Amino acid sequence: MKQYILVVGLILLRVVAVAQTAELSGRVTAGEAGLAYATVALKGTSYGTTSDSLGTFRLRAIPPGTYRLVVSMMGYSSYQKSVTLGASASVEIQAELQELAGSLEEVVVTGTMKEVSKLESAVPVDIVTQKFLYKNTVPSIFEGLSYVNGIRPQINCNVCNTGDIHINGLEGPYTMVLLDGMPIVSGLSTVYGLIGIPNSLIERVEIVKGPASTLYGSEAVGGLINIITKSTTKAPTFSADAFSSNWRDFNADLGFKFMLGSKVSSLTGINYFNYQNPIDRNGDGFTDLTLQHRISVFNKWSVQRPYNRQASLALRYFYEDRWGGQVHWTPADRGGDEVYGESIYTERFEAIGTYQLPMKEKVTLQYSLNTHRQNSFYGDLPFEADQRIAFGQLLWDKQVGKHSLLAGIPLRYTYYNDNTPATTSALDTDEPSRIFLPGLFVQDEITRGPHKVLLGMRYDYNSRHGSIYTPRLAYKVALNTTDALRLNVGRGYRVVNLFTEDHAALTGAREVVIREALRPEQSWNANLNFVKKIVLPNAFVGLDASVFYTRFSNRILPDYDTNPNQIIYDNLRGYAESKGISLNLDVNLYAPLKLVAGVTLMDNVQVDEGQRIRPILTERFMGTWAITYEFRKAGMVLDYTGNVYGPMRLPLLSEDDPRAEYSPVWSLQNIQLTKNLGTRWELYGGVKNLLNFRPPANSIARAFDPFDKKVLFDTEGNVLATPDNPSRLTFDPSYVYAPNQGIRGFLGVRYTLP
Structure with missing residues (x-):
């Protein structure tokens, strides 16, 4: 009782x-x-x-x-x-809420490894939201970044269509890719790291243009791309997005979350892409677009612990089967020398996590592990590779008066093995690469009224190359509540993994020549950035202007010019420069019209023995735009997106090569109409590549003889002119600067359950 x-x-x-x-x-x-x-x-x-x-x-x-x-x-x-x-x-x-032009109050983390508003950050950070990615629906972030000023996805091979991201004209290996702040993409996976992440799970993409090696180490020389996924608590309960085009490609994204009790939440995303329709519009006998079949599964867990401490773990599995080549190629021809095809099987696993230690000080353990296996044939040339990367880092975050302190102890282990000379000893035995990279960095951000100074220093010890130091200085002054001026100076470095980064080293008939042991590349960079927000009676106008300069020593560039049958890699004896100016404009009218536009003028050169040479595939200027008009009463949104690129120097095979030395000015433009069907459904469709731009039909040299069976060479390996080959060419798919897909229509549908 x-x-x-x-x-x-x-x-x-x-x-x-x-x-x-x-x-x-x-x-x-x-x-x-x-x-x-x-x-x-x-x-x-x-x-x-x-x-x-x-x-x-x-x-x-x-x-x-x-x-x-x-x-x-x-x-x-x-x-x-x-x-x-x-x-x-x-x-x-x-x-x-009022929509912002320039999004100055958005929270960013990439520039300083701390959550601050974009306006308060001492390091300029560009933000690409999921909303922006949806203005031009694409199956991967790789293509979605095509309409961000200063960013250019570069296709590196006409046959297998692998690519990388250029920031301010610098090649893809200088760009580091992060997932939720963790370095998950590098080396072997660089060309595949920006595909397979479901767009429906992306909260935003943060981009830092310029070296960030002080915080992130090697590979962060040209800049950073940090893909930040949605919080497990803020993501919708269920989301689905599927679309297809008249090329019969199909892409689907699924996302869903669930709770286990009141403190454990989980978010799962699945991306599936399938394209199995060989098309040869230019008549060269090769597929215009690589056939692909891939699936990616992403699962993220978060645990709310006492005192608001967080613990999270994310897992991702990625598998892809892609091939490109002569249109009548079949899997039975894989590795043969009768029908040319480039067939690549890729399998990848990633795990990333954070754990805030139960102590008074704010100390966080960050860790990641990834494995990447590639089984491929480039014609009859096999390439098999295995890469494993383990990364761990302790971060200490402390506020002491006007000083915001950050210190870290990172440790990275990289295992890499393939069947190329890169992992073969002098005795012709297998010798996998094993690199230990412990380090230490400190950062002090000092705030005095409108002034902010950031000082940083990093020390790394590479088990192959020894000690490396990377200092950093940033200064920001707030001119008023919306305007700011920033100056950033820093040093970058990069340890080169040749065969994992430059696809041209594997494709085609060129012989790869490495003249000496390649030393780490080093650079100094300076960036001056000014942002201003203008409030008008009927509009917000945001301006963002930057001047940048980078000087490289020990830079490694492929030499396509000395011998048309070789790609020669060597450390540059002189130096290389990358400089330019960038301007971005955001106009947000109270009327249903929005404009985002940008232009970048740049000059990239390498100087060797007083001779200034412009590297291949670097443009002098680029421009991007996205114009949005909302028909509010009809529940429809019209998006017009586009880009334009200046001429690029292209790799020719000989002085007699009939192909143009420079690409033309070219542009990709798209239009998309989105219709809201209630509060949960969206129907969208449009036309891509409105101008139907395509590279020339002879981009692949001697496409009719991909194994060079009818090419004659002299005793020194030079191509001889013959009646069948008067221009002294060999098979070569590296003459590429733009995708081969012309104009096409697409249609898709989205569903979101809060």
Whole structure:
């Protein structure tokens, strides 16, 4: 009986306690439209939620008191209001957010490894949101970055269509790719790292242009691309996105989340892409687009621990089967010398995680592990490779007065083995590469009124190359509440993995020549950045201008010119420069019209014995734009996106090569119409490559003789002129600067369940 009375008493106490709590509800809007997935929280408490598809939210069981309500969403100004809640009260709030031009209040982490607003960051960071990626629907981030100023996805092979990302004219190996801040893409996986990540799971992509080796080590010489996935708590319950074009390619993204109890949440995403329709529009006998079949599965777990400490773990599996070549190639021809094809099987596994240690100081363990296997044939040339990378890092974050301190102890282990001379000893035996890379870095960010100074230093010890030092200096001054001037100076370095980074070293008939042991590349970079936001009676205008300069020593560049039958790799005896100016413009009208545009002028040269040479596949200028018009009453959005590139020097095979030495000015333009069908469905479609631009039909040299069976060579390996080959050519697919797909239509559908 006493136990019964006690239970009843506890229940009554619970009822009374609940009756003494309050409820807060409301709607988050931008204009008349509700904003889904906006973050709603009571500052300094654990009470928080996200808005649903209509923008509504509700917080229950809140103790009486006065709170600071904060409503935020990326790309919009934050809303803050003091709210007093009485016992048993129910308060309703209408929170209207204003869309920002330039997104100065967005939170960024890549530049300094700390969460700060974009305006407060001492390092300039560009942000690409999921909303921007949806303006031109593409199956991968690799293609989606085509419309970001200063960024150019480069196709490196006409046959297998692998590629990399150029930042301000610098080749792909100078760009480091991160997933949620962790270095998961490098070396062997560089050309595949930006595909297979479901677009529906991407929160944003942060881009740092310029060296970041002080914080991130090798490969962060030209810049960083950090793909940040959605939080397990903020992501929609379920999302689906599928589209296809008249080329009969098909892409599908699925995402869903679930909770285990109140503290464990999980987010899963699946990307599937399939293209099995050989097309040869230019009549050279080769596929215009590589046939591909891939699947990627991503799973992310988060655990809310005491004192708001976080622990997370993300896993990703990626598999792809791709081939390109003569259109009548079949798997039975793989590795043969009768029908040419480039067939690549890729299998990859990644694990990344963070764990904040249970101690008074803010110390976080970050770790990642990835394995990458490639089984491929380039014609009759086999290439098999195995790479494993283990990474761990302890981060200490401390605020001491005006000093924001950050220190880290990273350790990276890389195992790499393939069947090329890169991992063969002088005795012609297998000798896998094993590199240990321990390091230490410190960073101090000092704030004095509108001035901010960031000082950083990193020391790495490479087990192959020895000690490497990379200092960094950044200065920012806030000119007012919206405008800022930044100066960044830093040193970068990169340890080269030749065969894993330069696909041209494997494709075609050129012989690869390595003149000496390649030393690490080193660079110094300076960047001056100015941002300004202009508030007009009927518009926001954002300006972002940068001047950049990079000087390389020990730079490694492929030499296609000395011998048309060879690719010669060597450290540059002189130096190399990359310099230019970039301007971005955001115009956000109260009327339903938005414009984002940018232009970059650049000059890349290598100087050797006083001779200035422009590297191949580097443009002098580029421009990008995205124009959006919203038909609000009809629930439709029209997006017009495009880019334009200046001439690039192209790799010719001989002085008699009939192909043009420079590419023309070329542009890819697209139009897309999106229709909202209620609050959960979207139907979209449009036309890609409106101008139907395609490279010349003779881009692949001697496509009719891919094994060079009818090419004659002299005793020194030089091609002899013959009636069948008067221009002294060999088979070569490296003459490529743009995709071969012409104009095409596409249609897709999206579904989102909050």
